[in-house]
Amino acid sequence: MFYRVKGWHNRGMTTSAKPGPRERLLLAAQELTYTQGVGVGVDALLKAAGVARRSLYEHFGGKDGLIAEMLRRSTAEDVEQYRRTMDEAGDEPRARLLAVVDRLGRIACDPHFHGCRYLAADLALADPAHPGHEVTRAYRRAVHRLFTDEFTALGHERPEFAADQLLILVDGLLAAGATRPESRPAAASRELAVHIIGSGPRD
Amino acid sequence: MFYRVKGWHNRGMTTSAKPGPRERLLLAAQELTYTQGVGVGVDALLKAAGVARRSLYEHFGGKDGLIAEMLRRSTAEDVEQYRRTMDEAGDEPRARLLAVVDRLGRIACDPHFHGCRYLAADLALADPAHPGHEVTRAYRRAVHRLFTDEFTALGHERPEFAADQLLILVDGLLAAGATRPESRPAAASRELAVHIIGSGPRD
DNA sequence: CGAGATGTAGACCGGTCGGTCTACTGTCGT
């Protein structure tokens, strides 16, 4: 959700050494599944990663394994970004939560944005037993936890309920960014976020 | 969004005559694209519809044509259902809008629900030129219009902005129903809806 | 050195994809 990857070049590596096949496959999968959906072909992934067919099956056991692992990494990075965004906003819970909504609002309005990768994966992976579903569930639990903690610190009377509301708002914001970007969803969402979070020192 | 179709049997037909191939294809597509996604194979559609391969290409020109036409019909039915739900709620704009949110809340909590078909289609159809996108855009415009009219009747100072908010809320509600049904998204959404709509005679 | 591990390159597998085409059948209007 939080950023876009073009390749291994602009990752924070100290050396410019080309990473191994496993790494290149994960990066290619992050890129291609976002632009083409999880339905991308194995051949396209291999070509984009510049990796031999065999390496995929050695490292991930198959396409599903790669998809699941790529989702795992992506969620970890996004949760970390949520955390960083909050920390950069200071200590005040209201400001921390609003910072996340504002950041997502900016992302959703980016002309290259086309939807939440995790929701898209859940909707596209018809098989409920696909390992990817477990990853996205864990992701949502983690974000919900992040929100709940802030509401608790805020002394909110129903922290989990408020976190549910914020999560609904975020999903709606991302959906609107993907399908109705001309409606300027960031502004509409922010106002709702303020209502959920309640007015405080920063607002 | 609003209902589930199992086949032509339970449609409001006066005769029990089996509909033609075109009709059966549309019904099969509505059913299968919802459960399997728009990626379903042509063979599966033909088998479910009990229709010869040739009929598909005669009536719709190809799979994309069938998908687009099925979305067209689906959106028409859903918009009609929005209207009916509002009308059944009476004349009071607040009550009419809340009735829609409540109805969608019930649908999103149905154990068989697995996401908004139109958002899923937009996320799954990677090609931005696919005719289906135009259909879903029109659908969202229509619903936005429906909402805007009610806010206008309500004397709301920013009817379009409020409609945008309600649309974001609805998308979030449906996403939550698909991915976090255990969080009881209907209750959380209703409270937000009440905030957007404002308290009135019915609330 | 030489063995083992790791990688590439690409042939190959059965199956499915969307789409075209031919052959046949039932039905309806004249």
Add this chain to the structure above:
DNA sequence: ACGACAGTAGACCGACCGGTCTACATCTCG
């Protein structure tokens, strides 16, 4: 009766699907 037509049944097409396999290159480490 008969032709036109809409439908079915299914063979067939090239392309691609995910996955397995062999052959060879490269590297590290004992």
